[in-house]
Amino acid sequence: MSEHEKIDYVEFPAKDLEVAKSFFSSVFGWTFEDYGPDYAAFSNEGVDGGFYKSDLTASTANGGALIIFYS
């Protein structure tokens, strides 16, 4: 449920979507909904979001936001 004036969604780059999904499924218990071969969405895991296939890597060394997962 989107709320006005809040952070609503986070997208992460992933070099290999299957590896990313496998990691977050096994470690965090997340489930994913695929949108074709290049996108996998998750819902209600703190925020909604998704992984998109990309050769880029999220890194705070490049100024990327630091995302903290609670386990």
Added chain:
Amino acid sequence: MSEHEKIDYVEFPAKDLEVAKSFFSSVFGWTFEDYGPDYAAFSNEGVDGGFYKSDLTASTANGGALIIFYS
């Protein structure tokens, strides 16, 4: 309130904390709690998080996570 296995917190770099706070206060109505001159935290704005003073800039061109704000 932290929940297990969820995204819990997001940290953004900000070149000028006062400018960042002013923008998110006026546009999104957020409030901040300062932790000294180099950190400003926010709570419950979709997720908890904060801005830290840095010359870096969050950019998806560098692989940074794309954070979507709902307004």
